[in-house]
Amino acid sequence: MASNFFGADGPLNKFADVFVGVFVTGLLTVLMCVPVITIGPALTSGYYTMTKVVRHHEGYLLKSFFKSLLLNLRASFFSWLLYLAAIAALIFDIVYMNAANGSSGYIFTGVFIAIGAIMLMNICFFYIELSRFNMKGFELFKFSMLTMFRHFPSALIVGAMIAGAFYLGYRTLWGIFIFPGLALYGSTFVMERVLLKYMPEPEEGSEEAEKWYYK
Numbered sequence: 001m002a003s004n005f006f007g008a009d010g011p012l013n014k015f016a017d018v019f020v021g022v023f024v025t026g027l028l029t030v031l032m033c034v035p036v037i038t039i040g041p042a043l044t045s046g047y048y049t050m051t052k053v054v055r056h057h058e059g060y061l062l063k064s065f066f067k068s069l070l071l072n073l074r075a076s077f078f079s080w081l082l083y084l085a086a087i088a089a090l091i092f093d094i095v096y097m098n099a100a101n102g103s104s105g106y107i108f109t110g111v112f113i114a115i116g117a118i119m120l121m122n123i124c125f126f127y128i129e130l131s132r133f134n135m136k137g138f139e140l141f142k143f144s145m146l147t148m149f150r151h152f153p154s155a156l157i158v159g160a161m162i163a164g165a166f167y168l169g170y171r172t173l174w175g176i177f178i179f180p181g182l183a184l185y186g187s188t189f190v191m192e193r194v195l196l197k198y199m200p201e202p203e204e205g206s207e208e209a210e211k212w213y214y215k
Contacts, residue, residue: 157187
């Protein structure tokens with residue numbers, strides 16, 4: 001019994017593999033987010049690696065992370081610049097309206113905060129779906145908006161996990177090494193159910209049906 005528990009295929013070793021995978025993938029994602037303009041590519045690669053390598057034990061962590069990074073770099077980078085411009089404009093509006101006197105300032109501040117929350121959820125869906133589907137920028141944006149509203153409870157959960165992880169990481173020095181990885185790992189259990197609904201049904205017994213993203 002003890003040998004099975006501590007063996008190569010035992011639960012302790014499997015837990016250690018997942019823990020290390022979550023930690024390393026989360027750390028790589030955070031490091032890629034540091035320049036700010038690379039947050040989009042970081043989220044795309046982080047989700048791809050967390051799902052393929054950490055959850056489904058397919059491939060190698062570093063190789064998968066940087067393969068996804070290079071494959072989606074152009075689309076994820078330029079789309080993130082557009083998101084970043086929208087975020088900057090939204091922050092300006094919130095600060096301006098928050099400084100305004102009267103109830104209208106508070107109302108518009110609340111409206112802009114709600115828009116910011118929707119934008120965060122859409123960003124999560126956009127880059128997660130970019131890691132799985134081959135679509136052009138605007139087509140993917142429309143698709144991410146559609147799926148976000150269609151699966152709004154899932155969008156709320158994923159958005160809250162990602163936002164909470166980076167907030168806790170910001171508030172605690174050690175948290176930046178733990179919470180983003182845990183949030184990415186947790187998001188795979190929510191998002192994989194969503195993504196599978198939009199993937200073509202493979203033929204039973206075919207090679208495609210055995211791919212990791214169908215498991």
